[in-house]
Amino acid sequence: MVQSSVLGFPRMGANRELKKATEAYWADKISQEDLLKEGKRLRLEHWNIQKDAGIDIIPSNDFAYYDHVLDHIQLFGVVPERYTKNNLSPIDQYFAMGRGLQKPEQGVDVPSLEMVKWFDSNYHYVKPTLQDNQVFKLAENPKPVQDFKEAKEAGITTRPVLLGPVSFLALGKADRGQTIEPISALEKLLPLYEDLLKQLKAAGAETVQIDEPVLVFDLQDKVKNAFKPAYEKLGSLGDAAPKLVVATYFGDIVHNIDVLKNLENLYAIHVDLVRNPEQISEVIGALGPQQVLSAGVVDGRNIWKTNFKKAIELVETAVQKLGKDRVIVSSSSSLLHTPHSLDSEKKLDAEVVNWFSFAVQKATEIAIIAKAVNEGPAAVREQLEANAQSMQARASSKQTNDQAVKERQQQVTSEMHNRKSPFPTRLAEQGKTLKLPLFPTTTIGSFPQTKDIRIQRNKFTKGEITAEEYEKFIEKEIQDVVKIQEELDLDVLVHGEPERNDMVQYFGERLKGYSFTQNGWVQSYGSRCVRPPIVVGDISRPAAMTVKESKYAASITKKPMKGMLTGPITCLRWSFPRDDVHQSVQAQQLALALRDEVVDLESAGVYVIQVDEPALREGLPLRSGKERTDYLKWAVDSFRLATSGVQDGTQIHSHFCYSEFQDFFYAIAALDADVLSIENSKSDAKLLKVFEDEAYPRHIGPGVYDIHSPRVPSEQEIKDRIKEMLQYLKPEQLWIDPDCGLKTRQWKETKAALTNMVNAAKFYRSQYS
Missing domain, CATH: 3.20.20.210 (TIM Barrel)
Incomplete structure (x- = not known):
């Protein structure tokens, strides 16, 4: 059967509870214990939202108190000495890297690490910053393992999400005054991923989503050539590690598809079919005989309702070539980039609100598409008809056309572009x-x-x-x-x-x-x-x-x-x-x-x-x-x-x-x-x-x-x-x-x-x- 999945969910909460809690902690208005307690409450709430929507594969470790890349910086010990010498608690060290810290009475004055845009989105990530003699060290009680166990205790088996080793390094940089080329540290970093995967397997994780979004770039040869040996190594763990799902998004990967060919130990490959639906044929053609396609057909970057007809046709194309057991219906990317839910929107114009879909609604859309493919259109006829009416209403609306x-x-001239x-x-x-x-x-x-x-x-x-x-x-x-x-x-x-x-x-x-x-x-x-x-x-x-x-x-x-x-x-x-x-x-x-x-x-x-x-x-x-x-x-x-x-x-x-x-x-x-x-x-x-x-x-x-x-x-x-x-x-x-x-x-x-x-x-x- 076709399964449904979400690559990631918004973190802030329906009413920006995480924002309020972190800012209260920074202002010394709540304790560290209170902050961590609120984070745990939000994670459980978000897992249950996806479960109730009918999602089969729910992500964990997509939650972060500041930034998911910063989570990985701390997870693998890529912490410059200036943040370690003041004996800060782990969470304070984490925030110091994200936003800087200045406490003259304690002799602490450190600027934040560099922050840049996450690909072509308006989300900002903290750049991994490496030293010439970089030493990696996996954190004790790694967060991805703890989050997985936390969900499991609540009765929800999740798919942990990791930023892949190649992307983690490729998106990084040498610290000021250092000359290291980050990708050159891959061989030293991979054992930590192996250790982490083994710990996740021991905790009960059957699959792990490893995000390698840099595959949408025109890659330098050193980066591109790093993929095969890296995933051959990670894939060689066999039953000692969960099955690996390599996820890409925000573009097509056809120009880099050769790096994933013949990696038979990869369980699945995820591609963004909202941004680039035309890549589906070549990606399918590159899959091994048992590999699964995760089809990102629900937009993780925008708020428009999914056109069910087009999305189902894309998924059916994959099913016809691969069979239902080798296709997963998914969001195109993490839903991090969309608002939480339409449920709290009480003042939106009744006409336009029918055109929108936020993260909670998108989870339901994913489940509906999977059900339509598994059981046939009749099983969701009412939802399909309502969706078609919404598409038509938007196209013909006076609010759309002026x-x-x-x-x-039509009256703009070339001269109007010059001082x-x-x-x-x-x-x-x-x-x-x-x-x-x-x-x-x-x-x-x-x-x-x-x-x-x-x-x-x-x-x-x-x-x-x-x-x-x-x-x-x-x-x-x-x-x-x-x-x-x-x-x-x-x-x-x-x-x-x-x-x-x-x-x-x-x-x-x-x-x-x-x-x-x-x-x-x-x-x-x-x-x-x-x-x-x-x-x-x-x-x-x-x-x-x-x-x-x-x-x-x-x-x-x-x-x-x-x-x-x-x-x-x-x-x-x-x-x-x-x-x-x-x-x-x-x-x-x-x-x-x-x-x-x-x-x-x-x-x-x-x-x-x-x-x-x-x-x-x-x-x-x-x-x-x-x-x-x-x-x-x-x-x-x-x-x-x-x-x-x-x-x-x-x-x-x-x-x-x-x-x-x-x-x-x-x-x-x-x-x-x-x-x-x-x-x-x-x-x-x-x-x-x-x-x-x-x-x-x-x-x-x-x-x-x-x-x-x-x-x-x-x-x-x-x-x-x-x-x-x-x-x-x-x-x-x-x-x-x-x-x-x-x-x-x-x-x-x-x-x-x-x-x-x-x-x-x-x-x-x-x-x-």
């Missing part, structure tokens, strides 16, 4: 308008979102205060933020964004074509959750979105005020996009809406406008070739369409955080932004090295400190970073700013860090003036 938007898109003059001309005009010093200082946009801000926003949302009362509160917050920035002596100010809930949701709520959830939270990193808006139809801007607040902020200071917008690609990528039209169409619609906003900001007297595109990198197709070239073309065009309607004296900024853009830097330059700000400190300044080969023609602000950590960098630390930057950049083109927005920080640490930043900038200003 003829006026389509007509405006009026080249950068040198613009720079001269901006110099007259802005009168900025050498090494100008600014922030990326947001300032701390205090408890009071959240309370007042919640009151306004619930109708407990009037719009006038809320507007006065926001004006007072803006006044305070502007005053603080003036006292800090920053050069280009921001209004602080107190009125904004999220950098994409805020705009989505003001654009036609979007829908919004009450509780559709998705983990982004650590305890940070976002509530992505949903693109349900053609997009347009009914009215100005940010002009009122930015205009007011500009009116209360003599310093330049920066208007803050989220770019078209980021608005698209950090939403749940439509799956019925190409993303380039949606991006252009967003660009036109933002173009109107940029022009209105300029008309209101805001002459510095930042259009953030941190998601540009994650939208990049994972493999090189035509698809990537095409993406960069329409992505760059979208940004330029949004920003090119202004005069030369208006300065356009853009920001990128955690974006490894070394391999497509030409596209970043092609955006033609006057000033580019980038994350720099958390990535060990590696992005600066791109400027050795690529002379950036405009201005740039590589971040001088990590805002995702509560630690305060010293003035000397920031001076050292600026000194490093000046090895690659000219003084006249260098801006000084943090890595990212300050929304998640507290005011005390924010003021202290910015004071050190401004003082460091002034030091170099005096040196070069």
Whole structure:
């Protein structure tokens, strides 16, 4: 019989219970025991949800208190000495690696490990960081074994999930000052996987899911050649280990399928048939005579209902060639990237809610598809008919189609993608308008979102205060933020964004074509959750979105005020996009809406406008070739369409955080932004090295400190970073700013860090003036 499986489940809980518990622990409001107890409760709850949905193969070890890759870092002892020398408890050591730790009274001051995007998603993982003489050590009472036993005690036999050894190393890096090539450590790491698999078998695990997502990449030969010997070794354990299911997702593996051929000891191979359904034939053809295909036909990355007809046809294709016993119906990837459940959505429009499926509902969809294949369509006729009606209703809905938007898109010309003059001309005009010093200082946009801000926003949302009362509160917050920035002596100010809930949701709520959830939270990193808006139809801007607040902020200071917008690609990528039209169409619609906003900001007297595109990198197709070239073309065009309607004296900024853009830097330059700000400190300044080969023609602000950590960098630390930057950049083109927005920080640490930043900038200003 065809079985059903889920590759992973969201961790936060129906009401973000994990977020609340971890943040309470960090604030010393609950004990370590309470935190671990809450984690155990959530794991059991999530296993039972999947069991009740009818899922046959339920994952364990997909739960993490911060990040599943960080779990593996600690599991295998890949912990740099700076985190081990202070005798921290295991959980505190774990969080120190994820978010840094600063306790002066205990002599503890360590930054976090590097954090980057998980493939092309908006989830962030912590990079494994290796030493030249790396020693691996399997943790006592390994978490995957403990989680499996925990589920078993509750009456649920799970399939443990491990990040595979090749992907674990390939996604890692050498620590700063080290030269190790991580994949070279594979031979030393494999015995730990063998030991772990044996322990899982002894605990009762019959199968183990080993995620090797790097198989969707264009791999270096050293990485690609590592697969066969690694899995021959792991497969040679025979009955001493569980059966191995190698899982891939987010792309096709046809170009790497040869590394899995003839590995007869692999029980099953999982592929993403939502992202690349066309790979099914070649993958089936590469399977051995007994191997099983895990068919990922329910989207783990988006919130649209599964088209049962198409999904069942794909599964039937596999069944016809392999038989029912050799096919598993599954999610395309972990459901980590989707909200928890639709059950808590009480205010969604009745029409659009019928188009959606969150993690709990997707588990049910998987079970329905398996049942349809096993027992025939008649067994689930009611569900199939309702699904077909939902598909048709969405396709024909007036909310989906807006003829006026389509007509405006047809009128876009190539000239609309270009600024009026080249950068040198613009720079001269901006110099007259802005009168900025050498090494100008600014922030990326947001300032701390205090408890009071959240309370007042919640009151306004619930109708407990009037719009006038809320507007006065926001004006007072803006006044305070502007005053603080003036006292800090920053050069280009921001209004602080107190009125904004999220950098994409805020705009989505003001654009036609979007829908919004009450509780559709998705983990982004650590305890940070976002509530992505949903693109349900053609997009347009009914009215100005940010002009009122930015205009007011500009009116209360003599310093330049920066208007803050989220770019078209980021608005698209950090939403749940439509799956019925190409993303380039949606991006252009967003660009036109933002173009109107940029022009209105300029008309209101805001002459510095930042259009953030941190998601540009994650939208990049994972493999090189035509698809990537095409993406960069329409992505760059979208940004330029949004920003090119202004005069030369208006300065356009853009920001990128955690974006490894070394391999497509030409596209970043092609955006033609006057000033580019980038994350720099958390990535060990590696992005600066791109400027050795690529002379950036405009201005740039590589971040001088990590805002995702509560630690305060010293003035000397920031001076050292600026000194490093000046090895690659000219003084006249260098801006000084943090890595990212300050929304998640507290005011005390924010003021202290910015004071050190401004003082460091002034030091170099005096040196070069």
